[in-house]
Amino acid sequence: MQPNSNNSDKKPADRLLKMPGKRERGPVDFKTKIAGHEGEIMAIATRDVVVAQQTTTIIQAVEIMTREGFRRLPVVDAGTRHLRGIVTVGDIINFMGGGDKFNLVQVKHAGNFLAAINEGLREIMTPHLVTMPVTGAIADAVDIIVNKNIGGIPITDAEGELKGIVTERDVMKVLAIENSGRKAEDIMNSSVRVTGPDTPIGKVCREMVKCRFRRFPVVTDDVLCGIVTATDIMSYLGKGKAFEQLTTGDSIEVMGAPVRSLLSGELYTITPERNIHDIALEMIRRRVGALPVIEDSHLVGLVTEYDLVKAFSEE
Numbered sequence: 001m002q003p004n005s006n007n008s009d010k011k012p013a014d015r016l017l018k019m020p021g022k023r024e025r026g027p028v029d030f031k032t033k034i035a036g037h038e039g040e041i042m043a044i045a046t047r048d049v050v051v052a053q054q055t056t057t058i059i060q061a062v063e064i065m066t067r068e069g070f071r072r073l074p075v076v077d078a079g080t081r082h083l084r085g086i087v088t089v090g091d092i093i094n095f096m097g098g099g100d101k102f103n104l105v106q107v108k109h110a111g112n113f114l115a116a117i118n119e120g121l122r123e124i125m126t127p128h129l130v131t132m133p134v135t136g137a138i139a140d141a142v143d144i145i146v147n148k149n150i151g152g153i154p155i156t157d158a159e160g161e162l163k164g165i166v167t168e169r170d171v172m173k174v175l176a177i178e179n180s181g182r183k184a185e186d187i188m189n190s191s192v193r194v195t196g197p198d199t200p201i202g203k204v205c206r207e208m209v210k211c212r213f214r215r216f217p218v219v220t221d222d223v224l225c226g227i228v229t230a231t232d233i234m235s236y237l238g239k240g241k242a243f244e245q246l247t248t249g250d251s252i253e254v255m256g257a258p259v260r261s262l263l264s265g266e267l268y269t270i271t272p273e274r275n276i277h278d279i280a281l282e283m284i285r286r287r288v289g290a291l292p293v294i295e296d297s298h299l300v301g302l303v304t305e306y307d308l309v310k311a312f313s314e315e
Contacts (some may be wrong), residue, residue, distance in 0.1 A: 039135040044174055045155055045164035051076045054084055054122040058095065059237070061121055066238025069287070071214075071231060072152040076162050083154055083162045085125035089214065089230040095124045096233065097255045098201040098209030104250050113251040117237075122128050131156050134163050138174060141166050142313045149212075149306065161307055168305040169284065175312035176280035184279060185272035188293050188301030189312045193217040195259060197226075201233060201257030208233075217292055217299055224299045226263035237261055248290060258302055269294040270303065280308050 051074045052061050061073055065087075075085040094101040095116075101124045105116040130144055132155045144150055145168055155164040195204055195216045204216060208230055215229040236242050241253050241261075268280055270291045279291060283305060293301035 002045055003158060037135070039133070040138050041132060041136040041141055041155060042134055042164060044138065044164040044170045046170075047164045049074060049162060049163065049165050051081070052087065052121055053078050054125070055120045057118050057120060057122060058092075059117040060226075062092060062117070062234055062238040063091075065089065066172050066235045069231075071167075071289075072156050072165075074162055074165060075121055081162050082160050083129075083131065083156050085121075085127040086129050086152075086154060087121050087125045088152070089234050090209070090267060091124050091126060092234045092237070093205045093230045096205050096237065097251065098205035098207075102251075111251050113254045114243075116251075125236050129154065132166070133157070138171065141171050142175075142309060145171060145306065146310045146313055151306070168309055169207060169289075172280055172305050172309050172312070173284060175309060175315075176277060176284075178277075178312065178315055179313055180275065180277050180312065182276045182311055182315075183272065184270055184274045184293050184301065184303050185277065187276060187307045188272070188303045189307065190298060190301045192217060192302045193291075194299070195228070196220060197260035197263070198258045200256050201236065201259055201262065202252075204259050205233060205255065213289055215302075217302065217303075218263060222298060224267070224294065226260075226267055226271070227290070228262050229289070232262045232264075267292075270302060271295065276303075276308060276311055279303055280312075283308070 025128045050064065050068060054075055065073055065283050072086055074083060075087060076083055091101065097102060104119060105111060106122050109115040128155060130148060130150055132140060132153050134155055134157050136155065141153055144153055151168045153166050154162055155166060157163050180217065193211055193213060193216060195218055197218050206284055208214065213225055218226040218228055219225055268286055268288060268291055270293055272293055272295055283291060290302055290304040292299055293303060
């Protein structure tokens with residue numbers, strides 16, 4: 001990960017993790033760390049944001065996001081850095097066969113995936129997005145994340161120029177300085193939608209868009225064998241693996257591979273009695289957005305960054 005990356009771990013919030021939590025202390029005072037005209041949100045935001053333009057091609061954006069490990073890429077005007085939109089891993093999954101943005105492949109390019117990925121980002125980006133002002137507070141970010149289920153919030157000045165971005169992970173790092181008595185079983189989603197190892201990648205994309213999920217545990221014979229994320233699917237495209245076996249460039253050929261081909265050998269899990277403070281620290285250390293909850297070798301739930309931000313905000 002580059003030091004200027006949109007989800008960089010080298011931020012003031014890292015130091016805050018080492019601070020003892022004292023609930024009676026009230027909110028951490030960030031104002032001594034930043035200029036007077038800025039709000040506390042800028043103390044935890046990434047300022048040097050990697051961006052794209054509306055003319056950046058879809059495949060170029062996917063390669064940038066894959067290389068940097070991003071889930072989102074703000075789209076700005078080249079000269080002014082005026083924010084025009086954002087492309088997220090969800091937009092990419094939608095385009096790859098999950099939803100209405102797949103029409104760019106199917107309709108405009110008659111199923112020719114190789115032609116469609118060279119279109120500009122303006123074709124698939126999200127143009128109307130929730131932002132925060134540079135004067136914003138961390139509590140405002142928590143409110144947007146929890147109530148609007150938005151994992152990354154661009155920060156703009158009064159003229160609409162992009163000044164930073166703050167993510168679920170950034171906020172979770174700050175909130176996790178407080179210890180908690182709650183456990184995984186108290187906050188996990190126990191109604192977990194799963195998929196099988198032989199499910200085609202295209203079908204997983206459709207399920208992700210339909211259910212608004214970023215990840216599916218992969219289960220065979222009631223045993224967890226991995227977890228596939230939207231980022232894994234995007235990386236299948238971004239690392240070029242999707243094109244290795246291509247002969248025609250047709251989208252069916254690209255998206256027909258079984259999801260098992262995306263699984264890595266690493267699978268991190270937690271147990272129901274695991275404290276949520278420890279879970280947050282493990283997610284940060286392992287750089288993952290969710291951990292499956294296992295009991296007696298069976299999948300019983302899933303804890304995500306969103307779940308942790310929500311839980312800590314209720315403390």
